[in-house]
Amino acid sequence: MLRRTPFHDRVVAANDTSLWSHWAGHLVVEQYQLSEKWEYVAVRTAAGAFDTSPLYKYRVVGPDAERFLTGVLARDVRTCRPGQAQYTIWCDERGYVNEDGVVFRHASDEFLLTSAAPNLSYFRHQIGRDRVEITDITDALGILAIQGPRSHAVLSALAPEIAGLAYFHHTPAKLGGAAVTISRTGFTGDLGYEIICDRDDAPAVWDAVFDVGAAHGLIPFGQIALLMARIEAGLLLIGKDFESSRFADNDEHRSTPFELGLGWMLRSIDDDSRPFIGRRALLRERDDGTSRWKMVGLAVDPYDHHTKFTAAGMVPPKDHVPVHEDMMVYDDDRRRVGYATSFMYSPVLQRHIALARIVPALAAPGTRVNLEFTINHEYVQVGAEVVRTPMFAPARTTAPMNGAR
Amino acid sequence: MSTSRQYDAIVIGGGHNGLVNGAYLAQAGLRTIILERRHLVGGAAITEELRPGFKFTTFSYALSLLRPEIIHELDLVAHGFMPLLMPSSFCPMENGDSLVIGQDHGENLQEIARHSPHDADAFLQYRHDIEMVVRAVKPLFDNAAPDPFDASPDNLAEMADLARHLRGIDKGVLHNLVRLLTGSASDFLDDYFESDIVKAWLASSGTIGTSVGPMSQGSGLVLLFHSMGEHDGHVGSWAFHKGGNGGFTQVLARAAEAFGAEITLDAEVERVLTAHGRATGVALADGTELAADVVVSAADPRRTFTEFVDPRELPADLVDSLRRYRYQGTSSKVNFALDGLPTYPSLGDRSDMFRGFMNVAPSVEYLERAFDESKYGWYSKRPYIDGAIQSTIDPDMAPPGQHVMSCFVQYTPYALRSSGWAAERDQMADNVQDTLESFFPGFSDLVLQREVVTPLDIEQVAGLPEGNIFHGEFFAPQMYFFRPAPGWHRYRTPIDGYYQCGSGTHPGGCVSGGPGRLASRRILADLAGRP
Ligand SMILES: Cc1cc2nc3c(=O)[nH]c(=O)nc-3n(C[C@H](O)[C@H](O)[C@H](O)COP(=O)(O)OP(=O)(O)OC[C@H]3O[C@@H](n4cnc5c(N)ncnc54)[C@H](O)[C@@H]3O)c2cc1C
Numbered sequence: 001m002l003r004r005t006p007f008h009d010r011v012v013a014a015n016d017t018s019l020w021s022h023w024a025g026h027l028v029v030e031q032y033q034l035s036e037k038w039e040y041v042a043v044r045t046a047a048g049a050f051d052t053s054p055l056y057k058y059r060v061v062g063p064d065a066e067r068f069l070t071g072v073l074a075r076d077v078r079t080c081r082p083g084q085a086q087y088t089i090w091c092d093e094r095g096y097v098n099e100d101g102v103v104f105r106h107a108s109d110e111f112l113l114t115s116a117a118p119n120l121s122y123f124r125h126q127i128g129r130d131r132v133e134i135t136d137i138t139d140a141l142g143i144l145a146i147q148g149p150r151s152h153a154v155l156s157a158l159a160p161e162i163a164g165l166a167y168f169h170h171t172p173a174k175l176g177g178a179a180v181t182i183s184r185t186g187f188t189g190d191l192g193y194e195i196i197c198d199r200d201d202a203p204a205v206w207d208a209v210f211d212v213g214a215a216h217g218l219i220p221f222g223q224i225a226l227l228m229a230r231i232e233a234g235l236l237l238i239g240k241d242f243e244s245s246r247f248a249d250n251d252e253h254r255s256t257p258f259e260l261g262l263g264w265m266l267r268s269i270d271d272d273s274r275p276f277i278g279r280r281a282l283l284r285e286r287d288d289g290t291s292r293w294k295m296v297g298l299a300v301d302p303y304d305h306h307t308k309f310t311a312a313g314m315v316p317p318k319d320h321v322p323v324h325e326d327m328m329v330y331d332d333d334r335r336r337v338g339y340a341t342s343f344m345y346s347p348v349l350q351r352h353i354a355l356a357r358i359v360p361a362l363a364a365p366g367t368r369v370n371l372e373f374t375i376n377h378e379y380v381q382v383g384a385e386v387v388r389t390p391m392f393a394p395a396r397t398t399a400p401m402n403g404a405r
Numbered sequence: 406m407s408t409s410r411q412y413d414a415i416v417i418g419g420g421h422n423g424l425v426n427g428a429y430l431a432q433a434g435l436r437t438i439i440l441e442r443r444h445l446v447g448g449a450a451i452t453e454e455l456r457p458g459f460k461f462t463t464f465s466y467a468l469s470l471l472r473p474e475i476i477h478e479l480d481l482v483a484h485g486f487m488p489l490l491m492p493s494s495f496c497p498m499e500n501g502d503s504l505v506i507g508q509d510h511g512e513n514l515q516e517i518a519r520h521s522p523h524d525a526d527a528f529l530q531y532r533h534d535i536e537m538v539v540r541a542v543k544p545l546f547d548n549a550a551p552d553p554f555d556a557s558p559d560n561l562a563e564m565a566d567l568a569r570h571l572r573g574i575d576k577g578v579l580h581n582l583v584r585l586l587t588g589s590a591s592d593f594l595d596d597y598f599e600s601d602i603v604k605a606w607l608a609s610s611g612t613i614g615t616s617v618g619p620m621s622q623g624s625g626l627v628l629l630f631h632s633m634g635e636h637d638g639h640v641g642s643w644a645f646h647k648g649g650n651g652g653f654t655q656v657l658a659r660a661a662e663a664f665g666a667e668i669t670l671d672a673e674v675e676r677v678l679t680a681h682g683r684a685t686g687v688a689l690a691d692g693t694e695l696a697a698d699v700v701v702s703a704a705d706p707r708r709t710f711t712e713f714v715d716p717r718e719l720p721a722d723l724v725d726s727l728r729r730y731r732y733q734g735t736s737s738k739v740n741f742a743l744d745g746l747p748t749y750p751s752l753g754d755r756s757d758m759f760r761g762f763m764n765v766a767p768s769v770e771y772l773e774r775a776f777d778e779s780k781y782g783w784y785s786k787r788p789y790i791d792g793a794i795q796s797t798i799d800p801d802m803a804p805p806g807q808h809v810m811s812c813f814v815q816y817t818p819y820a821l822r823s824s825g826w827a828a829e830r831d832q833m834a835d836n837v838q839d840t841l842e843s844f845f846p847g848f849s850d851l852v853l854q855r856e857v858v859t860p861l862d863i864e865q866v867a868g869l870p871e872g873n874i875f876h877g878e879f880f881a882p883q884m885y886f887f888r889p890a891p892g893w894h895r896y897r898t899p900i901d902g903y904y905q906c907g908s909g910t911h912p913g914g915c916v917s918g919g920p921g922r923l924a925s926r927r928i929l930a931d932l933a934g935r936p
Binding site for chain 2: 001002003022023024025026054117118119120121122124136138246247
């Protein structure tokens, strides 16, 4: 049976479209309102609530929990202090990325790790002699993400504990009568929080948030609006922008952290006290410069786009619904130099944008390449510029709120 | 029938491999006749209306191993080829719970996680690892095996190709392949899974048609074999054919006839005629003689080598190998006409889980215990049952609201210790019905009719020796370049112009068409003087 999330009753009542989809075996909402763009706009201008509960959640506890995660995760979890969270990845011994997730540190010996796909047997097999226990607590918790410029106003009215909460920090709080954890995290690239609560408290949490939030323009948003926001934010999605190395058909379907633009996670890779899985291969890749690709943003040249479509007798399409199929990238000599994995028209940037892999030589911001479109049933190359990700990064996302920290 | 009609090729046996073989020969321009002993083609793949409106898949009942090339090369779609997705696998459990695997990837992982959170990604790993092994052995499966005993240049070149292919296989994949070929299904699954029901679900296919339990060495090979198929590109998945597997063999017959092959029913071949070490034609039981330069036996190795020709015409080592070649069938069918769908109490009104395989093997131990009894010549009190109710998807199989349920049953050894199948058939079927009743209360009240097919029936009706569903056990010494006998695995026989193309040849049994197709390539190459 498809599972229902802890917020299901509330979600059903709020879903005006009857459009549902499936995510990690749960029934989730594709879009609540007839316009998914309206939901996206709420996230960028007011606030939106997204039910993130289907994520797999693992509790990692024990005297060696830090030692264990330090050896498994590619990002140094030792720098994540209790009360902090980290976006992280884990690699195989060849340096290819298996999967990604967010780790929340609750205590020196206790972590919560979320991921989009199941990983329990993989993690258990890495334990060796470490005194650590990993438990799947996916079903025990609900997660409600409150994202957007008004998210702080909504939540601080309910849970004063979040005053001063810094980006990727979390705090215990009381909300709607329930004990919850609130983190300043999310998958939209905007100012935002996630509320982690016990399953049974989920309806009360939802009600409390909407009681206060409605006046701030808070509405629930579905999968499509989330995908839009995350492309603008340059946040990669497994199954769309990369595949797990564990299950990939061949190396063409594998990527290293450097190739995914996640090299920043490996800042401490030279630290010999941390022999994490894949480290030696990644050091070699870095030192020998053998990365095949670099993940970049592409911003399509609006003039060229306009000109080519108009010349073909078409109104230039500006469709915000993300496309997740390979679109080829060429240099000016028509050599293929990469491919886009996610593409959309960004309403907030007023540009067609993409997440793409480009050969490292052409990956510098400002480099001009060409993205292949289909115009009048023919392939046509339209100019595009390599840009840094995130492509949309408002100061509020990471700014101190209430001045603290 | 007139005497001594002249054909280019005579195919003995209208099972699916004979039909595939005859279709390829006719397509290549040979004047071809397919002779079938029974009143219908299909062999072990037939559908029969045993009760008005109820179509029984008497023997085989699902498709997966069919080589996809055959669909295109023989233009089967034009003749009605139509596989029907089996959308689920349903494993009832002794405690009333169940494992239901359906079409949604994420839902399946959650369902597995419900039984063991550890097993969710373990399942992804298992499936990936199996797929890698399948990919590595596919070229071996889909080509005639080279001859390790022949030093001719062409053959040495083939051996070199094989060696090159094996060298190219990743070491982990090769190791998994060897673990499967030599080990037990349950050992292999233990390396991945915690949950017994997940293991039992996957282990079952390591026992199909074979005298092994899931804990026997060798069941890994059977597991791998049953993973070699696909439905629309999904490795290891199964489908019904519209109208049952008999619907499929009717499609093959139409295709063969469209290429110009003649099919004659009720035509039992008694002997292959030979002169000076060459095949010259066949003699039918009614005395008719047909002449041809090519004679292909699509029957089992026992008939091919010891009945159609005289063993005295054959090399002693071949006769010896064939004497040792094991059949020892252990499978039965009990098929039901039902007045409605069964119910499974813990799933309430749900019936969607009946649209695919129903795997009655609630634990690995249950399977092994079912096997234990057969080792000592008796049939299982609590048998393993692979159920399938095709009428849930294909309304042509039964009247509206009513159903046909195919039950493949193990273990039921051909040779019973102190009794015979004539005496035991009803008790065996009662064991099946009682077992179903214990999982699906009220099952017996739904039964309108039951068809019991013991190994003896499989032998006597369909003609498969000792009722072995594959024309011989899937044991390592009976596979690849040992199937059916060392040195005689390349579809030829010691008699020039006499060939073999049944499930007793590589790649083996199941409705795959592989033997029929590969044999046709051998025959056409020989006629053209090609290696
Ligand atoms: C009960 C049962 C269930 C099965 N379930 C499945 C399943 O679900 N899926 C699957 O893929 N496989 C299944 N199998 C296996 C599969 O059906 C067989 O391996 C396959 O059908 C054999 O095909 P064949 O053409 O090689 O031989 P056969 O089907 O045995 O054909 C041989 C033909 O030769 C004819 N013949 C024999 N002697 C003579 C003679 N003297 N003159 C003329 N004709 C003769 C026979 O009548 C027969 O038609 C099952 C088998 C059985 C018995």
